[in-house]
Structure formats: C-alpha cells, structure tokens
Amino acid sequence: MKRRVYEALQKHIDHPIVLEKPKDKNFGHYATPIAFSLAKVLRRNPMQIAEELAEKLREEEMFEKVDALKGYVNIKLSQNFLNDYATWALEHEEAFGKGDNGQSVLLEFVSANPTGPLHIGHARGAVWGDVLARIGTHVGCRIEREYYVNDAGNQIYLLGLSVYLAGREAVLGLDVEWPEEYYRGEYILDLAREAVEALGQEMFMDEGFIPEIAEWAKERMLELINRNLADVGIFFDHYVSEKSLYEKWDEILTKLAEAGAVYEKDGKWWLKSTEHGDEKDRVVVREDGRPTYLAGDIIYHYLKFERGYDHYINIWGADHHGYIARVKAAIAFFGYDPQKLEIILSQMVSLLKGGEPYKMSKRAGNFILMQDIVQEIGADALRFIFLTKKSDTHLEFDIEDLKKEDNSNPIYYINYAHARVFSLFEKAGKEQKDVVRVSLNGLGEDAYDLLFTALILPEVLEDAFESRQLQKVTDYLKYLAGLYHKFYYDNRVIGTPYEEKLLKLSAMVALSLRVGLKMLGITAMKKM
RNA sequence: GCACCCGUAGCUCAGCUGGAUAGAGCGUUGGCCUCCGGAGCCAAAGGUCAGAGGUUCGAAUCCUCUCGGGUGCGCCA
Numbered sequence: 001m002k003r004r005v006y007e008a009l010q011k012h013i014d015h016p017i018v019l020e021k022p023k024d025k026n027f028g029h030y031a032t033p034i035a036f037s038l039a040k041v042l043r044r045n046p047m048q049i050a051e052e053l054a055e056k057l058r059e060e061e062m063f064e065k066v067d068a069l070k071g072y073v074n075i076k077l078s079q080n081f082l083n084d085y086a087t088w089a090l091e092h093e094e095a096f097g098k099g100d101n102g103q104s105v106l107l108e109f110v111s112a113n114p115t116g117p118l119h120i121g122h123a124r125g126a127v128w129g130d131v132l133a134r135i136g137t138h139v140g141c142r143i144e145r146e147y148y149v150n151d152a153g154n155q156i157y158l159l160g161l162s163v164y165l166a167g168r169e170a171v172l173g174l175d176v177e178w179p180e181e182y183y184r185g186e187y188i189l190d191l192a193r194e195a196v197e198a199l200g201q202e203m204f205m206d207e208g209f210i211p212e213i214a215e216w217a218k219e220r221m222l223e224l225i226n227r228n229l230a231d232v233g234i235f236f237d238h239y240v241s242e243k244s245l246y247e248k249w250d251e252i253l254t255k256l257a258e259a260g261a262v263y264e265k266d267g268k269w270w271l272k273s274t275e276h277g278d279e280k281d282r283v284v285v286r287e288d289g290r291p292t293y294l295a296g297d298i299i300y301h302y303l304k305f306e307r308g309y310d311h312y313i314n315i316w317g318a319d320h321h322g323y324i325a326r327v328k329a330a331i332a333f334f335g336y337d338p339q340k341l342e343i344i345l346s347q348m349v350s351l352l353k354g355g356e357p358y359k360m361s362k363r364a365g366n367f368i369l370m371q372d373i374v375q376e377i378g379a380d381a382l383r384f385i386f387l388t389k390k391s392d393t394h395l396e397f398d399i400e401d402l403k404k405e406d407n408s409n410p411i412y413y414i415n416y417a418h419a420r421v422f423s424l425f426e427k428a429g430k431e432q433k434d435v436v437r438v439s440l441n442g443l444g445e446d447a448y449d450l451l452f453t454a455l456i457l458p459e460v461l462e463d464a465f466e467s468r469q470l471q472k473v474t475d476y477l478k479y480l481a482g483l484y485h486k487f488y489y490d491n492r493v494i495g496t497p498y499e500e501k502l503l504k505l506s507a508m509v510a511l512s513l514r515v516g517l518k519m520l521g522i523t524a525m526k527k528m
Numbered sequence: 529g530c531a532c533c534c535g536u537a538g539c540u541c542a543g544c545u546g547g548a549u550a551g552a553g554c555g556u557u558g559g560c561c562u563c564c565g566g567a568g569c570c571a572a573a574g575g576u577c578a579g580a581g582g583u584u585c586g587a588a589u590c591c592u593c594u595c596g597g598g599u600g601c602g603c604c605a
Contacts, residue, residue: 022548033547036585046585070548071585113605155605181604242605268603279531283603293605321532322600347533348599388553389541392533394598397540409567410553416567427564467545475542478552489560489569528567 001085002459004062005030005075012056013038021456028065028076029452035071046071082451083440086508089455090436097458097515101140106304107133109315110229110236111148114221115159117187118228118370121317124395125346126370127386127521128470129315130234132344135465135473135519144237144309148300151218152243153293159183159221160214166192167204167213174204185367187224191217228371232379233521245299249291252299253284261333271298276329276338297323298330305336318345318392344468346391352398373399380522384411387520388474410478414513415525417481420488421510422526428494428503435504443501446490450483451505457512461519477516484509 002019009017015038022031035050042049050068057066057075064078089096109129112122129145136143162183168174171192195213196204203209229235253269256262262269262284269285271294284295304312316323321343328338351368374382376399388410389395425431440451457476464472484506493502514524 018545018547020547027548031548036547039585072548115605150605153605158604279601286603288603290603292603294603296605318533319599324532345533350598393541394534395541412567413553416565420565420568423565471542475552482552485568486570488564492564494564528565 001077001455002030005077008057008060008062009034012053022072022074027069027072028067028074030075030077031072032075033072035068035073039071077452079441079448082448082455085455086440086451086504087436089511090432090504090507093511093515096511097138097461099139099458099462101136102142103140103310104142105136105144105311105313106146106307106309107136107143107313107315108146108148108304110225110234111150112225113150113155114218114225115155115183116185116221117224119367120351120370120373121346121349123232123370123373123382124349124386124391125315125317126229126234127232127383128344128346128391130232131383131387131470131473131520132313132315132465132468134521135461135470138519139462139465141465145235146238146240147236149222149239149241150293150296151241152246152296156214156218157210159217160210160212162188163191163195163217164204164207164210164213167196171196172201172204191220194220228374231371231374232382240300242296242300245296245303246291248299248303249295252302253295255302256284256298256330256333259333259335261330271326271330271333273326273329276325276332278325278329282326294326294330297327301327301331301341302334305331305334305340310340312341313344314341315344315346315391318347321345344391347394350394350396352396353400368399380411381409383521384409384474388471390469390471410474411522412528413485414477414481414517415528417484417488418510418513418517418524419526419528420484421506424493424506425503428499430500430503432507435500435507438500438504440501440504443498443505446487447502447505450487451508453480453483454505454509454512457516461516473516473519477513477520480509480512480516 006017006019009019009032013034015034017032017034018037019030019032022028035046035053038044038049039046047068047070050071050073054066054068054073057063057073060066062078062081063075065074065076067074107129110118110122110126112118118126133143133145158181161179165176165178165182166188169176170189195216199209199213199216203213253262256271260272261275262271264270267287268283270281271284273282274280282294283292284298285291324343328341331338331341370382385397386395440447443451460472460476464470491502493499493506496502510524517524
C-alpha cells in the first residue's frame with residue numbers, strides 16, 4: 001500500500017521521498033516532509049512547493065484528499081481504494097503481506113556449544129533468528145537457517161571428563177579428584193547415569209575412554225538442544241560441524257598465504273587482520289601446529305561465501321562482539337565483500353528471581369534453562385518477551401513477574417481481539433466468505449482508521465525485517481488489537497444495519513492479527 | 529587503558545535513516561457490565577529524554593566531551 005503511494009508520488013517528484021505516518025491521524029494516512037528538502041535544492045519557500053505538489057497529487061484516484069500544511073504534504077487514501085484492498089486481502093489470506101524481495105540469505109543463529117542445554121540467553125537469539133527468518137521469508141527472501149556446531153576442541157573433552165568423573169563418583173561411588181575446570185549441573189549427572197547404562201561401567205575405569213564418552217555425550221547434548229528448540233517451534237535447515245571443517249584447513253591456509261593474509265612469527269601463523277581494521281593480528285595456527293578456533297571460523301565463513309548467497313546474517317551473543325573484525329578481515333582476504341556479512345548481536349539477558357539477581361554461568365551450573373522457563377510461562381510468552389525488545393539492548397526481567405503475569409500478558413490482549421471477531425461471526429451465524437465482497441461505504445471515520453491500520457501489516461513486516469527491529473511487529477499488533485477493542489466497545493455490530501460491513505472490517509482486523517502472530521511463531525486463538 | 533552496547537515516567541521498555549503536542553505495559557488513583565466475551569473500555573497523576581557543548585529552519589534522534597551501568601579485550605570455544 002505504501003509502495004503504491006510512493007509510486008504515485010514518484011510520478012511527480014524527482015527526488016528521494018520520505019514517506020511517514022503522521023502522528024495525528026487527522027492529518028491523513030501518509031505525509032511527507034519532502035518540500036523541506038526540495039526547498040534547499042530549489043531555493044524556494046517550502047510552503048509553496050508543498051502547495052503545488054498537493055495540487056498535482058489531487059489528480060490521483062487513490063487519494064481522497066491531499067493537503068499542504070506548514071510545508072508537509074498530507075495524503076488521505078480514498079475509501080474505494082481501502083475497501084478494494086481489504087477485499088483482495090481477505091480473498092488471498094495466504095498472500096496478504098507477501099513480498100517479492102528475492103534475496104537469498106543464509107541465517108546462522110543459536111550455534112550454542114553442544115556441552116549443555118540451552119539457557120535463557122540462547123533463547124533470545126533463537127527466538128530472534130526464528131522470527132527474523134519467518135518474516136524475511138514472508139516478505140519474499142529465500143532464507144536458510146543454519147546451526148554451526150562447535151563440536152571440536154577442548155570443551156568437548158571437558159564435557160567427556162565431566163561425565164566421566166560424575167559417573168565414577170555419583171554412579172559408581174568411586175573417589176575422584178575434580179579438576180579446576182569442568183561442567184557442573186544436574187544434566188551432567190543425568191548424562192553420567194545414562195552413560196554408565198549405555199556405554200558400560202568399564203568405560204569409567206580408564207581415562208583413555210574419555211574421548212569416546214565425550215563423543216557420546218556431545219551427541220546426546222545436540223539431541224537435547226534440538227528438543228529444547230523444537231519445544232518452542234524452532235528448526236534448522238542445515239547443521240555444520242566445526243570438526244568436519246578442519247580437513248580443508250591446509251587448502252585454506254595455502255589460499256590465505258597466496259593472498260598475503262598470513263605470516264609466520266614465533267613459530268605460529270598469524271592472520272594480518274589489522275590490515276582490515278582489527279586491533280591486532282590473530283593467531284590461526286599454534287606453535288604445535290594445531291589450528292585455533294578462529295581457523296575453524298575462517299574455513300566456515302569461506303565455505304559460506306563459496307555457497308553463493310546474496311547476504312549472510314549471523315546472530316551472535318554480544319560477548320562475541322570483539323570477534324566481528326577478525327572474521328570480516330578473513331572474508332576480505334578471500335576477495336569477498338565483508339559487507340555481505342551482517343552480525344546481529346543479541347545482548348545479555350539478566351534474570352531476577354524475587355528481586356535477587358540470577359547469575360548465569362554455564363560452568364557453574366546454576367544457569368537458567370530455557371526449558372524451565374518454557375515450562376513455567378509457555379513458549380508463546382517466552383517468544384513475546386524477547387520480541388518486544390530490540391536485540392541489542394540489555395534485557396532484565398523477573399521470573400516471578402512472568403509467572404504471575406500470564407493474565408496481563410499482551411499475547412492475551414491480542415488473542416482476545418482475534419477471538420472476539422470469531423465470536424461475532426458465530427453469533428451472527430455468518431462466515432467470512434459471506435461478507436468479503438460487501439462494500440464498506442458509509443462507515444465512519446473510526447472504522448476507516450481501524451481498516452487502514454489493519455491494512456498496513458505488509459509494510460510493518462517489511463519495515464521490521466529491513467530494519468531488523470522485530471519489536472515493531474509486536475508493537476503494531478498491540479496497537480491494532482487496542483484499536484479493535486475500543487471499536488468493539490463503542491460500536492454494536494450484530495443486528496445493526498451495518499452488520500455485514502462491520503463483520504468484514506472485523507475479519508480484516510483478524511486477518512492482520514493472525515498473519516502477524518504467525519510471523520512471531522504464535523498461533524492465533526479463535527476461542528479462549 | 530582500548531573496543532562495543534546501554535542511560536527516556538515509580539518499574540520494564542518503545543520511539544533514534546533529524547520533523548508536527550515524547551509513548552506503551554505494569555504499578556497508583558477514580559469511573560464503566562439489564563446490552564455482541566469486563567482476559568475489555570474510559571479518565572487522572574507521573575518526564576530538566578543522564579549532563580554539557582556543537583551541527584540547522586528543527587535534535588530524545590546526528591557529532592564531540594563528561595558522568596553512570598554492562599560486556600569484551602586467550603594461542604578457550
């Protein structure tokens with residue numbers, strides 16, 4: 001809809017146009033301060049320019065009214081235009097809001113180490129990535145979801161060691177000496193019990209079996225992580241194993257050397273990441289010849305770019321922000337455009353419980369599990385908490401509040417509006433198809449406000465996706481639901497001369513709420 | 529010390545590609561059910577947009593500095 005307006009304006013203006021929604025709805029549906037920027041170029045009075053422009057735009061059929069006010073050009077869409085659009089939307093439910101962006105995007109998210117269950121911080125990135133993918137797909141991108149599995153290195157050995165020791169101590173009752181660093185937490189005990197059962201006691205008699213135990217435990221953890229994700233409706237198209245990448249390392253190192261990207265010093269190989277804006281060069285091969293973690297990431301991103309997507313998005317925890325420069329540097333050395341890699345940082349989540357800060361630490365084992373929160377407040381509420389906040393800001397919430405908040409949760413507010421519409425149709429003994437072609441002519445201003453708000457869903461989705469600000473969708477849904485609740489309160493529907501018109505309007509609102517909720521991974525309720 | 533994120537109502541947060549009178553939810557106070565779902569609606573109180581400069585027709589929004597909070601600065605992953 002916005003695009004149609006934009007195109008209409010373009011016919012008359014040869015200048016970048018900013019189109020916005022006026023704060024005061026009396027000003028119309030759209031407004032542009034274009035006259036101010038044109039005034040600078042043309043060196044003329046903005047009021048005058050606005051007036052001339054308004055004059056030209058009045059010829060467009062889709063506009064009912066075009067005003068010039070204090071330099072702004074305010075535009076009001078015609079009722080016929082809005083009505084026809086609503087009819088189209090209701091007849092093409094699946095297509096409403098669908099775009100044709102066409103970009104192919106590889107979205108990497110979660111990528112939590114397979115050494116434990118997902119905690120609440122992971123959940124934020126997981127939900128964000130999932131919804132970004134849902135909306136992106138709806139607006140027409142071809143988005144593939146990928147999980148990078150860090151299944152190599154010391155941490156996996158540590159996992160094995162932890163299970164091995166827990167098995168000896170808690171299951172077999174042997175004396176053990178705990179090292180300084182190991183994984184704690186109940187899940188390690190569970191794993192140990194299972195492992196003794198599945199692998200046999202003899203595996204716990206000799207440290208030499210630790211790598212085998214580690215491998216087994218890692219697989220179990222991946223299964224667990226996937227179950228955690230599935231419980232909130234999150235899935236992946238690809239899993240890439242870090243371990244499997246290293247066989248390509250020699251080849252990649254050669255490529256880097258040919259590009260002049262690496263050098264040898266102190267018996268180690270360094271990436272010249274400072275050449276591309278990093279603060280220092282980074283070791284990629286240790287003295288003993290083993291590649292570092294960065295090497296794995298270099299291979300991974302090289303292969304990503306080889307796969308030829310238009311754009312790449314990684315959602316990382318904010319604690320990895322220092323890592324961006326070196327990965328981008330490597331990409332640049334391969335001759336690819338590092339701009340195509342976009343890193344979205346998901347900031348910390350702090351939890352309170354009854355006002356007390358909850359320290360989250362994987363090693364300490366007292367972190368809050370995503371599955372526990374899901375069990376307490378439900379997947380939908382968990383999704384909503386994260387989606388009402390932008391990703392790059394710290395988020396703090398109290399578990400106790402969330403528990404008691406299930407009644408005042410905005411999801412209920414939105415769903416209630418949706419359910420009310422279905423209740424109306426039921427009471428009226430009608431179905432949507434009975435009213436889609438009804439003309440809305442004759443309805444009042446508030447009805448058209450509501451209709452217009454329902455119809456802007458596509459541009460809200462597009463804007464939210466393009467700006468990576470998913471909270472715009474939740475804001476919109478709350479606003480639309482609020483408008484409908486008020487409208488419902490002010491207007492009687494059934495038994496009035498406007499019954500069919502108002503049912504159509506209600507159906508349109510419900511459609512936008514439903515599609516919007518679907519984008520958030522939440523199913524709209526017809527009854528509550 | 530350097531880098532990144534943040535500082536907006538009592539609390540949790542929107543608004544930030546500069547635009548018209550700074551918003552929501554919760555909390556507080558007071559109204560609205562003989563009537564389609566009161567899980568709703570209406571109203572009130574509550575703000576030096578951390579502070580100071582700058583840029584310009586115009587700044588919560590952009591720039592600089594200061595103060596305050598968080599995170600990162602491994603050849604761990």
